[in-house]
Amino acid sequence: AQRVTQPEKLLSVFKGAPVELKCNYSYSGSPELFWYVQYSRQRLQLLLRHISRESIKGFTADLNKGETSFHLKKPFAQEEDSAMYYCALEYGNKLVFGAGTILRVKS
């Protein structure tokens, strides 16, 4: 069955430190993967998708098919990055989300 695993419920880092939010997936086909973010009192919104291969707000994510991972990285965390982050897998018009990771950036 298709599954997305985000092993960390909470990740707490200091401002300026590197960030890596882990995401692993299980899917036998060619995956379409996304990171969505929910800032406090805002709607859930798309952060980036693997097919775009772009950097958004300093975040990047590389699809590693061998390790079935799509980790989200940022070299220097900012306080405004504090939010809930969801990794998601699309297959057959259905989206499967991970449980989410709360990122807390401390000053």
Place this chain on the structure above:
Amino acid sequence: NAGVTQTPKFQVLKTGQSMTLQCAQDMNHEYMSWYRQDPGMGLRLIHYSVGAGITDQGEVPNGYNVSRSTTEDFPLRLLSAAPSQTSVYFCASSYGTGKNEQFFGPGTRLTVL
């Protein structure tokens, strides 16, 4: 553009009651979907629609019905509410298919007593 709107924002029901959660979008999106968000479980897909007149089941469809009579509206019906349906419900829409960027509504917080 209002984007994706959901009503009500909050709702308390008694076990066995029925209700409809409303979702509307003004972006002419073909694809619409409903999710429930529970602590420690992320978002789980309830039902989705790829266009007017077409609906399909997601991961957790039991206890919920949907219809899509227009492109704009995608209501979610709880037939006989149960405490296990206490959750936050999100509606989303996108251009084309589920592969495209999903635009989410603000959510409806439902409590079933």
